[in-house]
Amino acid sequence: MSTLELRPDISPVPQVVKSKRMPPVIRGILWSAIGFLVINTLISYVLDPRYGHPFITQVSITFGWFAAMVGWVLGVGAWEGAVLPAFGHHGTLYTAPGWKRFFEYSTEHKVIGLQYIGSSAGGFFIAGLAAMLMRLELMNNSMWLFNYPQQYLTTVGIHGTIMMFSVGTVALVGGLGNYLVPLMIGSNTSAFPRMSGISVLLVPFGIVTVALSPLLGYWSTGWRGYEPLASQDPSGILFYYLGVFALTLSSLLVSINLTATVIFKRAPGMTWGRLPMFAWGITTVSLLNIIWLPEIQLTFVMSLVNRLVPLPLFTATGSPLTYMELFWLFGHPEVYIVVVPALALWQEIIPVMTRKPLFARQWGVIGLIFVMMLSGFVWAHHMFTNMRNVEMMPFSFFTEMISIPTGFAYLVALGTLWRGRLKFNTVSLLVLMSMFNFLIGGMTGVFLADPIINLQAHDTFFVVGHFHYTIIGGMVFSWLAAMYYWLPKMSGRMYNERLGKIGAIWIFLAFNLTFSQFFLLGLHGMNRWVSVYPSYLQPMNFETSIFAFLLGLGFLFHLVHIWWAWRAGQKAEGNPWESKSVEWITASPPAEESFPVIPRIVSSTYTYDNDEPAVIIPSDGKRVATTS
Amino acid sequence: MANEEPQEKKKVEVDWSRRQFLIGTGALTVVGLGAMFLNEPVAAAVRSVFGQQPESGPITVLQGDYFYIPNYMTWRVGDQISMTIHNTSTTHFHEMQIGRGFNTMPTALQTIRTQFAEDFWKGVPVTITAAQGIDNFVTNEAKISSDVHPTPWLLTQPGNGGFSPTMKPGGQITLSFTVPNKPGIWHYACFVQGYMHWLAGMRGTINILPA
Ligand code: HEM
Ligand SMILES: [Cu+2]
Ligand SMILES: [Cu+2]
Numbered sequence: 001m002s003t004l005e006l007r008p009d010i011s012p013v014p015q016v017v018k019s020k021r022m023p024p025v026i027r028g029i030l031w032s033a034i035g036f037l038v039i040n041t042l043i044s045y046v047l048d049p050r051y052g053h054p055f056i057t058q059v060s061i062t063f064g065w066f067a068a069m070v071g072w073v074l075g076v077g078a079w080e081g082a083v084l085p086a087f088g089h090h091g092t093l094y095t096a097p098g099w100k101r102f103f104e105y106s107t108e109h110k111v112i113g114l115q116y117i118g119s120s121a122g123g124f125f126i127a128g129l130a131a132m133l134m135r136l137e138l139m140n141n142s143m144w145l146f147n148y149p150q151q152y153l154t155t156v157g158i159h160g161t162i163m164m165f166s167v168g169t170v171a172l173v174g175g176l177g178n179y180l181v182p183l184m185i186g187s188n189t190s191a192f193p194r195m196s197g198i199s200v201l202l203v204p205f206g207i208v209t210v211a212l213s214p215l216l217g218y219w220s221t222g223w224r225g226y227e228p229l230a231s232q233d234p235s236g237i238l239f240y241y242l243g244v245f246a247l248t249l250s251s252l253l254v255s256i257n258l259t260a261t262v263i264f265k266r267a268p269g270m271t272w273g274r275l276p277m278f279a280w281g282i283t284t285v286s287l288l289n290i291i292w293l294p295e296i297q298l299t300f301v302m303s304l305v306n307r308l309v310p311l312p313l314f315t316a317t318g319s320p321l322t323y324m325e326l327f328w329l330f331g332h333p334e335v336y337i338v339v340v341p342a343l344a345l346w347q348e349i350i351p352v353m354t355r356k357p358l359f360a361r362q363w364g365v366i367g368l369i370f371v372m373m374l375s376g377f378v379w380a381h382h383m384f385t386n387m388r389n390v391e392m393m394p395f396s397f398f399t400e401m402i403s404i405p406t407g408f409a410y411l412v413a414l415g416t417l418w419r420g421r422l423k424f425n426t427v428s429l430l431v432l433m434s435m436f437n438f439l440i441g442g443m444t445g446v447f448l449a450d451p452i453i454n455l456q457a458h459d460t461f462f463v464v465g466h467f468h469y470t471i472i473g474g475m476v477f478s479w480l481a482a483m484y485y486w487l488p489k490m491s492g493r494m495y496n497e498r499l500g501k502i503g504a505i506w507i508f509l510a511f512n513l514t515f516s517q518f519f520l521l522g523l524h525g526m527n528r529w530v531s532v533y534p535s536y537l538q539p540m541n542f543e544t545s546i547f548a549f550l551l552g553l554g555f556l557f558h559l560v561h562i563w564w565a566w567r568a569g570q571k572a573e574g575n576p577w578e579s580k581s582v583e584w585i586t587a588s589p590p591a592e593e594s595f596p597v598i599p600r601i602v603s604s605t606y607t608y609d610n611d612e613p614a615v616i617i618p619s620d621g622k623r624v625a626t627t628s
Numbered sequence: 629m630a631n632e633e634p635q636e637k638k639k640v641e642v643d644w645s646r647r648q649f650l651i652g653t654g655a656l657t658v659v660g661l662g663a664m665f666l667n668e669p670v671a672a673a674v675r676s677v678f679g680q681q682p683e684s685g686p687i688t689v690l691q692g693d694y695f696y697i698p699n700y701m702t703w704r705v706g707d708q709i710s711m712t713i714h715n716t717s718t719t720h721f722h723e724m725q726i727g728r729g730f731n732t733m734p735t736a737l738q739t740i741r742t743q744f745a746e747d748f749w750k751g752v753p754v755t756i757t758a759a760q761g762i763d764n765f766v767t768n769e770a771k772i773s774s775d776v777h778p779t780p781w782l783l784t785q786p787g788n789g790g791f792s793p794t795m796k797p798g799g800q801i802t803l804s805f806t807v808p809n810k811p812g813i814w815h816y817a818c819f820v821q822g823y824m825h826w827l828a829g830m831r832g833t834i835n836i837l838p839a
Pocket of ligand 1: 128131132134135156157159160161163164167168221222223224464468471472476514527528529530548551552
């Protein structure tokens with residue numbers, strides 16, 4: 001592609017053609033349907049017909065689904081944007097104006113970042129609706145909302161799967177990572193923009209797949225797909241494997257792209273020693289993703305094949321443990337994939353809000369890296385009930401040890417807050433709340449690392465309380481803080497401070513009143529994965545559900561507020577937080593080309609003890625484009 | 629370092645229709661939600677609008693985990709039926725009982741339904757015309773005859789529960805009979821694995837029309 005012509009891509013005035021085209025999303029759905037019908041029919045009627053000639057068989061739907069995925073990706077625009085150019089065809093990539101850019105294939109990292117954020121938010125509310133249904137069912141100790149226990153279990157599975165693989169793993173990495181990392185390191189693009197444009201399309205496809213899984217039958221394994229239960233489950237589990245495949249593939253591509261971006265796309269002066277904490281966080285989780293996502297994808301592919309052929313992979317004596325090991329080898333690092341970017345966000349935001357240099361920066365980086373490495377040594381704490389006592393010791397030990405590097409990250413945040421004059425606004429409020437919640441999540445985690453307690457609390461709502469404190473309390477609160485913090489950058493507009501604070505307090509109270517009761521419920525004997533439970537637990541479940549609904553409404557409130565601020569909020573100043581970080585020297589919202597001139601970084605971006613700028617725009621700099 | 633490569637040759641702005649986009653995605657959302665939550669009412673509505681032809685002659689009932697295809701049939705008293713029940717599951721045994729009302733068993737958490745109280749097949753002459761991969765076949769009070777050699781899986785003595793052929797994964801059986809004079813709504817279901825298949829939704833309905 002690269003030519004010696006003078007930057008032919010810079011055409012500030014795009015040619016406007018009057019003729020219209022089919023909306024890319026609609027074309028994607030159409031191509032996807034065609035792909036599915038062709039391949040599914042081929043398999044179920046020609047290649048692998050079954051007794052009674054059912055149109056949809058497990059095998060046909062699996063291959064049909066892959067065809068549908070390809071059809072979707074190409075139809076939305078990867079055909080013109082990535083495939084044709086790869087074959088040397090100088091195709092034209094169409095773009096639409098305004099908001100419509102977000103609903104078509106794009107190679108621009110900011111558009112892609114927002115597409116990721118939007119998809120994650122969609123997943124969050126779909127899976128959140130599932131959570132509301134679960135809480136509704138649990139208000140009574142008998143089956144009153146659902147007809148079959150499998151319906152409850154499927155709801156739990158859909159909730160957990162979509163939350164983990166499209167929100168927890170995606171919102172901060174694919175979303176904020178794609179948007180912010182290139183901006184923070186002074187680059188106009190990510191390393192592999194076309195691949196990135198494709199990877200984001202896999203997220204909505206994966207979410208819809210998992211959400212529609214009941215069409216194929218209820219499944220009962222939850223988000224972990226335990227074998228051999230999964231091989232005994234109705235076919236809905238197929239859409240779990242396939243949807244998760246799309247979602248994990250997307251995250252894997254994000255990680256490859258962002259790691260390469262951080263390595264190769266840094267502006268002059270952006271040394272590793274000056275790399276912003278958020279970029280460090282994204283780099284470390286990307287490494288985790290690159291190590292562990294292929295491992296779990298392989299495990300799920302094995303389970304899928306196990307079922308389709310069928311093979312006896314996980315049914316022999318001892319094999320169920322094999323699956324558990326394979327799952328949790330990934331499963332534990334996954335929790336750090338979720339939470340490390342959140343820790344990094346605290347460290348990014350707190351120095352700005354306290355006007356203090358980041359405390360013990362190098363310890364923060366060391367903390368992130370050691371968390372990343374240790375997280376591969378602790379998986380078996382999820383399986384204490386299946387182990388001999390002597391085997392528990394090392395896992396219990398490493399699990400408790402991992403709280404040390406996690407503690408570094410925490411202390412960096414605390415040290416920066418120490419004696420600082422914290423600007424008290426929605427953003428800093430949400431960060432403080434996140435720190436509080438994460439502390440509770442982390443401390444209950446240390447309890448659970450202790451086998452004696454674990455054997456009592458295993459499979460109860462105590463565990464459910466623990467991980468919701470880390471994930472919602474730690475990650476979702478930080479995500480919200482980040483959305484408010486960078487809202488003026490992304491939209492050029494400001495949120496309403498009073499509404500933001502009300503919303504923050506609202507979800508803080510509702511969250512704590514809901515999930516602190518999960519601990520108590522668990523200690524009183526409330527099991528996970530049951531829709532029918534002993535009647536003495538009913539009053540507490542009833543009232544927990546009410547707080548859960550309030551929490552759901554609180555999140556909706558934030559969604560509406562952010563939506564409103566994005567479109568109609570007050571115009572924001574260029575750098576409302578007076579941050580020294582590189583992203584703030586761009587326009588708000590940044591133009592398609594964020595840096596007309598590549599900036600030069602001259603010091604750490606956390607030097608809030610002086611007034612020297614950390615970033616300069618070299619007057620003799622290589623001009624990348626004419627200013628528009 | 630900042631080695632900017634041109635991403636594409638030409639960028640052309642071509643608009644698309646917001647209306648098409650909204651109508652298309654909106655319609656698909658409605659279809660998706662309907663398929664998820666309203667399939668039963670929709671099926672019932674379609675049945676009541678278009679009615680349903682009584683089935684007769686050779687018919688097939690497929691068993692899966694944990695469902696029947698079809699899960700609704702219409703028969704007519706006096707018709708000759710040759711019903712093949714085929715278990716498509718690769719992992720599970722499945723049966724097919726037909727009846728009304730339930731026998732129950734109390735447990736700590738809830739009362740469990742163990743089988744139908746009234747057996748549709750009572751006194752009905754039934755011929756087994758083909759069988760393969762059968763685990764057991766309890767005939768209860770049906771008048772059974774067989775074209776195939778049914779031992780050792782045929783259990784004709786009383787005390788084994790209601791009429792129920794239980795197929796191994798992949799197994800199938802063909803039963804020939806004349807629909808007896810028992811019009812009304814009957815149900816069919818599978819109660820295997822500690823009655824869990826019924827709980828998991830493995831049920832269907834037969835509407836038997838008078839002659
Ligand atoms: C409105 C907020 C939420 C509520 C009320 C809620 C409620 C619940 C409940 C009641 C369960 C356990 C059900 C059971 O085991 O019987 C559960 C499981 C789970 N939740 Fe949430 N949840 C919420 C948000 C989230 C978020 C934001 C995430 C992650 C990003 C998440 C991840 C999970 C996971 C991974 C499971 C385990 C699923 C499984 O056992 O397979 N939840 N949730
Ligand atoms: Cu763990
Ligand atoms: Cu069954």
